[in-house]
Amino acid sequence: MQSYPATVRPPADAIGTLSIIVGVIALLIFIGVEGALVFAIWRYRASRHLGGEAATFERNRRLEIAWTAAPALILAVIFILTLGTMAEINGAGVPAAMRITATGHQWWWEFSYGGVKTANELHIPVGTPIDLEVSSADVIHSFWVPDLGPKKDMLPGVTNRLRLLAPRAGSYEGQCAEFCGIEHAWMRIRVVAQSQTEFDAWLRTQAEPRTTSDTKAEQILLANICVSCHTIRGTTAAGTAGPDLTHVGGRATLGAGVIPNDVASMRAWLADPQRYKPGALMPSVPLSTTDLDALANYLVSLK
C-alpha cells in the first residue's frame, strides 16, 4: 500500500485551515462594521444635544465605489483559497489506496469491502487515502463524520465519491446529515481507524462465515421472519433488506447507535425494537422468553 504524501493534508485539516482564515476575515469585518454602527449611534444620537441641524449629504461616489470594490477584492482572495482547498479535499490527484462502498438505508449504513458486507461501523486503515463510494437504497442520505471533514450526499441511482483520510487511530463519530424520514436522528456512524495490521485482521474476520454456531438459536432465527431481511453467512439466512449479522457481536451499538451492544440490550432490542427506534422497519417478533435469551446470546457471540 502506498503511503499518503506528507504535502497533502487530511481533508479535515485542509477545511480547518480555510475555516480559520475565513473566520478571521469575517471577525475583522464584523468588528469593523458593528464598531462603525455602534460609533454612529453613540456619536450622533439626538440625546447628546449636538445642536444645529443634521447634515444633508446624501452621496459620495468615490466612497461608494471604494466600499464596493474592497469586499470584491476580499472575496476574490477567498475564492482563490476555496478553489485550492476544493482540489485538496478531493485528494489532490493522489489515487486512493482502497475503495469501500457505502449504501444508505432507512435508517442504517451498509459498508461493502469488495463484497464483504458489514453495517454501521466503518473500519479503515489509519493514514491511508480511501475513496468511499456512496449511494442509497431508498431516499437521500448524507455521510458525515465531522472529524474526517466534508460530507457527501448519498442519492439513489447515483454513485458519489468521498475522499477519507483518518489522521490518527481511534473511533470517529458521525451521523446522517440529510433528513431521511422518521428515524433520521438515529442513523449514526462509527468510523474505526486502525493500524494496517489490525485492519487486515479485522477484514479477514469479516470475510469469514459466522464464528460460532448454535443450532437452537439458528433454528429460531430461520423459523421466524428474521431470515427474510438478515444474512448470517454460514447459515441459510440470506435476506438483504437489513444489516448483515454475520459478525454483529463485534459492533459497538445496535440500531445504528441507539443502544449499546451487549446481551441485555440485544435481548431488549429483539423483544421490541420499536421501543428504542419507533418507526424503524424492523418489526417486533413474538418470541418466548427462552427463545429471546438464546437468540440474544447467540447474536452477541458472533464476533
Added chain:
Amino acid sequence: MTAIPLWVRRPAGERVGWLRTVDHKEIGVLYIGMGVAFFAFGGLEALLIRAQLATPEARLLDPETFNQAFTVHGVTMILLAIVPLLVGFANYLVPLMIGARDVAFPRLNALSFWLSLIGGVVLYFSFLAGGAPDTGWFSYAPLSERAFAPGTGVDYYILGLAVNGAGTIIGAINIAVTILLMRCPGMAISRVPLFVWMTLITSVLILGAYPALTAALVMLFVDRQLGGHFFDPAGGGQAVLWQHLFWFFGHPEVYIMVLPAMGMISEVIPVFSRKPIFGYAFVAGSSVAIAFLSFSVWAHHMFAVGLGDTENAIFSATSMLIAIPTGVKIFNWIATMVGGRLRLTTAMLFAVGFIAMFVIGGLSGVSLAVVPIDLAVTDSYYVVAHLHYVLFGGTMLGIFAGAYYWFPKMSGRLLSEVLGRWHFWTTFVGFNLTFLPQHWLGAVGMPRRVFTYAASTGWGPLNLISTIGAAILAIAMVIFFVNVLRSLRSGEVAGDDPWDAFTLEWSTTSPPPPENFATIPAVTGRRPLWDRKHPESRDGR
C-alpha cells in the same frame, strides 16, 4: 373606551364587508392579520421543537410529531407568515407612497389574498386529515414520493403551496403594474421611496421564482397521484431534479423575504436620522444586482449533492458575488446615520438591530459559499443558525421596525415606547441566546432536523441555552401583542405625521380615508412631505 379606527371604519352590522373588500388598505390589514396568526402558529411549533431538543434523548415528542412540527414550522414562517406580512405592508403602503388611490387591479388584489389564505388553511387542514407533512419544508424527493411518504400530508403540502403560490404570483403582478403605471405626477421611478423600489424588485423575483415551485409541485403531484416518475430513479427519473427546481425558487425566495424588510429600514433610518438616505442610487441599483444574481446561486444549497467541482466553483463564485451588493446596503445605512441627529425610537432600535444581526447572517452566508466549509457544515445546525440570523435577525426585526413605524398610520394610534423597548431588548437577548449557540452545535456535528441526539455527543448544554433563549423570545412576542392590543384600545392618538416623516403616506390622515388623498399629490423630489414642510431646503433640485 374610545373607538378603534383600524376596526371601526365600518358600522358593526357591516363587518362582513371584510370578506368582500377590495380596498388596498383593508386587504393589506387582512394580509398582515394572516401573517400574524400564522406567525403565532409557527412560533408555537418552534417552541415544541426547542422543548424536545432541550435535553438529550428526550421523549416529549415522538419522532413523527417532531418531524411534522419542524416541517410545518418552516413552511408556515416562510410562506404563511413572512411573505404575507411583507405583502400586507406593500399592499397598504405602496399606493399611499406613490400617491395613488388604490392598486391597479383591486378585485385581483382580493383574489390574491384569499388564495394565499386558503393555501395556508389547506396546509393546516392536514393536521385534522390524518397528519401534517413531515418531509421538511423543502420536501426532498424521493422522501416525499408516495413510497416513502404514504400519508396525505405531502398532498396537502402540494395543494396548499400551489394555491398559496398562485395568490402570491397574482399579487406580484398587481403590485408591479401599480408601481410602474400608477405613480402620481412628478413621481419618477428614480424618486419612489426605497420600500417601493424593493417591493417592485421583489415582485419581479416572485414572478421568476414561484412558477418553478409550482412546476415542481405539479410534477410531484403527478408522481404521487398519477404514477409518474419525475423524481423516481427506479423509474428513470432523477431525485436531484427536485432540488434544482425547488432551489431555483428557494433562493430568490430568500431575497423575496429580505428585500422588502431592507426597504422598510431604508424608510425608518433616514426619518429617525433626520437625513436623506445615503446613496439612494446605490441602494436601489444594488437591489437590481441582487435580483439578477439571486437566480444564479441556487446550487449553493447543493454543494454536497455531487454536481462536480466545476459546477460547485461557479455557484460558489456567484454566491460570493451576491455578498457585494448586499454589503453595500449596510454601508449605506450606516452612512445615512453618520452626521444625523438620531432619534432612538423603538422603530429605529429594530432597524439598527436588523443591521447588527444581518451582518452576522451575511458573514455566515459567505462562509457557506466557500465550498469546503459548506461541505463541513451544510445540513447542520450551523445552517439553521445562519438562516435565522437572516430571516429573524434580518427580516423579522425589519418587520418590527416597520410595525412600530407604520402602526400609527394604520390604526391612528402610537404603540407604547416603553413596552416597545422591553420588546426590543427581550427580542435581542432571546434571539441571540437561541441562535448564536447553534453555530457551534452545527460546527461540532449536530445535523439539522434530528428529533433527538445521543447524550454522549455533549450537545446538551448548548441546546438547553438555545431553548431558554426561545422561551425569552416567546415572552418578547407576548410583550409585542400586549403592546398592540393596548394601543388599539387606548393608545396615544398619533395624528397624521407623528414622526415628522418624509414620504406621502404621512401627508394624509391616520388611518387614511378611502381612496387615500383628497387630491392626487404632485411631487418634485424623493422626500415630498419634507419638501412641503421645508420649502426652503427642497430635495431633488
